[in-house]
Structures are given as C-alpha cells and as structure tokens.
Amino acid sequence: MGPNGAGKTTTIRMLVGLIKPTSGSMVVCGYNVRTHFTKAMEKIGCIVENPELYPYLTGKENLLHFARMLPNIPETRITEVVAMVGLEARIDEKVKTYSLGMRQRLGIAQAMLNHPKVLILDEPTNGLDPAGIREMRQFIRELAEQEGLSVLVSSHLLGEIQLLCDRVAIIKNGEIIQVDSVKNLLSSQEKMLWKVDPMERGKAVLTQLTDVSESTDGYLVTAFEEKEIPKWNVKLINEGISVLEMNRKLPALEDLFLEVTGVGGSSIE
C-alpha cells in the first residue's frame, strides 16, 4: 500500500513484464522476468488496473481466448474457473453487458486459468460499490485459502487492506518503508489514553516519565508499554491525581499509514 504516485502500479507493471526496470531485476518463483519471461508468466495470474477484456466477445469467448495463450488448458478448467467466480448464468453473454463487478470476476477467472502460484491484483476494488467491495474481499480470501496461492494486492484503500491482507508493505516514493503483518504494524503504534483529574498536573507527572501529547477531546496520550503502564498509574495516584479512565487504543491502519508516509498529522486524534 502507498499513497497515489508511490509506485504501486509501476512495481506491478515491472513484475509482469509490461515495463522494464531502469535498474535491478524482478524474480518470480525463481525466474527472472526479463530473461525467462514465459516461465515467470506461467506462475502468475494478474489484473493490472481494470480487467480490460474484449467487450465484443462473450465471457466464455474471452476465457477461451486467454486459455489458448496458455499451454495445455483443458476445456474443463474453463468451467471450473467460471464456477469459482460464480458467473455461470451470464458467461455466454457479451462482456459489454456486464457490470463492473462481473468484469472484475471475469478478470479473476481469466487470471486463475493457469493455476497460478501468485495472483496479482492491482486495486481490485476500484470502482466497486460497498457490497461489491465486500463480496470481492470475501472472494479473494476464499481463493487464497482454498487454492493455496499467494495474492499480491495493491491498494490505497486502507480499510480494505486491513481486512484483506496478512502482510503489508508500505511504500512511498518507490521505496518500501515497512513490511510486517497488519497486527505487528499496528501494535507497534499502540497507544494508551488517559483521562485524569486535574489534567494539568497529571500531564506534568507523566511528562517526567514518558512522551505525552494531548488529544483534542481531553485525553492524554502516551505510548502503550505493557510493563511501564502500572508503574505510571501508581505514580499518578501517589501524586494525588485521580485516574478516571485508562484506554488501550490500536490505531487504524489509516493513521499508521499517514504517520509512516508522513502525509498526515499525529496518529491519534
């Protein structure tokens, strides 16, 4: 994930051999994309940006078209992928009559034809309505679990990524800033919210112990450090400050994202 212009689509385009990297190389399942293009592509199924299939052909004809470009795809595989994306009812209609969601599904069916090891989806939920996004998300997770393939998804929709992905790489200006599981990334940014009375004195006490900031709705914010929190609490009480509320808060991925990419302000309001 990354902000617009970070290099998400460029990375994917290099990965599937559409553009040449100015330096360095792309390796897919052990095959260099430039020197062993066909070997590498046999392992990949991809949709770059929108699934632009031929509108004047039917869904089935589109699948047959792309199946002919792959080695040894039996007719039964087409029936399989159509069932997988649930397009049986409309598969013999022209693609120009399809909704965007159906085109996305057909695009995925096309990408799954060759039993790929890696499925690459560039902004798979672009232009879908909320129901469509949810459906797509469930569908991708199912695919990953049932077919046992790796799915590489690019997106700037953070809520999406948080719900969909196991591991996240945050990129900015073409460089990877962080890679980790969503859980780890978030817990590293976990915060503690304090509601104390009187606030000014409480803040003074905590400032001696750690970095403190003040949120707009009257909370003091510190980092969440499991071992230290009880000690800080005792200290506050000893100073005669009443602690009204203590709250652990995981940041939304969005806050984390804005913080690491340096686009937004503080991570917790």
Add this chain to the structure above:
Amino acid sequence: MNKLIQNEMLKLLARKRLLIITAIVAILVAMFTYAQYKETQSQRERLGTMEWQSLLQQQIIDSQNRLGSSRISDEWRQQLQVSIKQSQYYLDNNINPSEPGAPTFVRMFIENSSDLFIPLLIMIIASDLVSSEHSLGSIKLLLTRPVQRWKILLSKYVVLLLSTSLIVLVTAALAYVISGAVFGYHGWTAPVITGFTVEGSNLNTSGVKLMDQWEFLLMEMGLVWFVAVVVGTLSFMLSVLIRSTAAGMGVMLAALISGMILSNMVSSWASAKYFFMVNLKLTSYLSGAAPPIEGMTLFSSVSVLFVWLVAALVVSFTVFSRQDVY
C-alpha cells in the same frame, strides 16, 4: 502459434470488419457497373454503332483533339500521347482492348483500385490491429501471458496477410459476379497486349506479348496483392507506433492521397521515386501507361516497395517487443 492466429481471427470476425468491407466493395462495384453500362449506352447512341473499331477510332480522335489544346500540362500531354499510340496499336492489330464482359470489367476495376481503393480497405483492418488493443486496455492482459511478444505480433501480422488476400479475392469475385449480370460472364480468353515500354512520349512496342485475359488478370491480382500487403504492413507499423487508431489512419490516408497527387506532378523530381506512395500503381506497368517519373520500371517499383515493407516489419517488431506498456 496456430492458436494465437485463431485468437486474432476470432477478434477480427467478432468485430465484423470483413463483412463491412465486403459490403463496401459490393456497393461500389454495383455503382461502377451501372456507370459503365450508362457510358457504353451513351457512346452507342452518339456514334450509332456497336463496332468497337469505330468506338476506339473515335476515342483516338477525341484524345488528339485534347492534345491540340494549349492548356494541358506536359505530363498529361505525354500520357495522352502514350495512350493514343497504344490504342492505335490495338486498332492496327485488330484487338479489342475492352472486350465487353465481366472479366474485362474485373481487369479495369482491379487496375484502377490498386493505388487507393484496395489499400484503403486494407487500412480498415491493419490500422487498428494493434492500436485497438491499446485503446481497449486489453494489451495488458495480452502481454502478461506466457507468450513472447514477437509471437503475438506475428500472429496479428499473419491475420493481416490472410485478410489482405481475402479482400483482394473478394473484390475480384464480387466485381465478376455483379458486373457479369449486366455484361455477361464471357471473355476469359480475350487477347490482351502487354509488354509496352514507355520512353518519354514514345511507346516502344518491340517487347509486346499477347496473352489471354485470365492470365493478365492473374498477374494484375498478384501485383495488387503485393501493393495491398505493403500498404497493410505500413499501416500495421503505424498501428504499433501510434496508439490512437484515428491518428494512424490519418497519417496513412495522407500518405496515400499525397501519393496520388505527387504522381501527377513529380515528373521532374527524380528522387521522389523512392517514396512508396508514388510506386503503388504497379498495374500500369502491365497495361503500359506512362510511369509518374521517367526511368521507373516494374522492377524498380517492386524493389522500392519491398524495401519499405522490410523496414516497416523491422520497426514494428523491434518497437513492439521492447516498448513499455502503461
């Protein structure tokens, strides 16, 4: 490879391009047949005779009268002189240059459509073979399959060659069938004279040969096919280079039309003979009309076109297999 060609053919047929082209040809042929019919009728009324000798004689006299006018250009004058001498030769040898019948109509039609009409039809197909994939965005799916890029381009080129052949054949067949309904289907073995050489305004008849019309027609169709392939390949190259179909078509159309205009005015600019577009009327070498620039021969024109063809192929394949696709 066969599967790739099958794919490209499927896409071409699904867009009904060949059908549209067939319809265009059918309509035009019908129009020309009617025009031709009207003209023979009016000539017959004017001269009150059906004898081709008298008709041809009258044509020669008409042309000579035109030569007498002081306002015609030198090039036109030369061409007229050549055609008068040719008609005279036909008359002297008692051979009818336009034996009525469908085969003669086909010969005339093919002859006149070789430098603009048939190339235009080919352009309809060639100019968006590659660029339409760009404008649809499907190029990204096409190029991320485990197939080398040059194979994809080659499959498209093979389809272009197939449809070029088909278009030339369909044009001839339609011209035969439609005009035959009016002029009759006979005349395959009518004699035709070929082998004239033109030197300035002189017609050299030392190398002339008499052949059956069907033989002559076959040779003409071969040449037209070659011209169509060259023009198709050039539009194909533009389709690779320019991602917009309309722009590619515009460039090619401008080149073809400039060729028509140039042919009529470049007789003193000798190096213009290396442009592909003044070399497209190969059929006139067979029938013996004056070439646009002195010194051009069938061999030189075919060679020039061949060089352009090879260059266009090299450019297309190099660019296509290397270009970055966004």
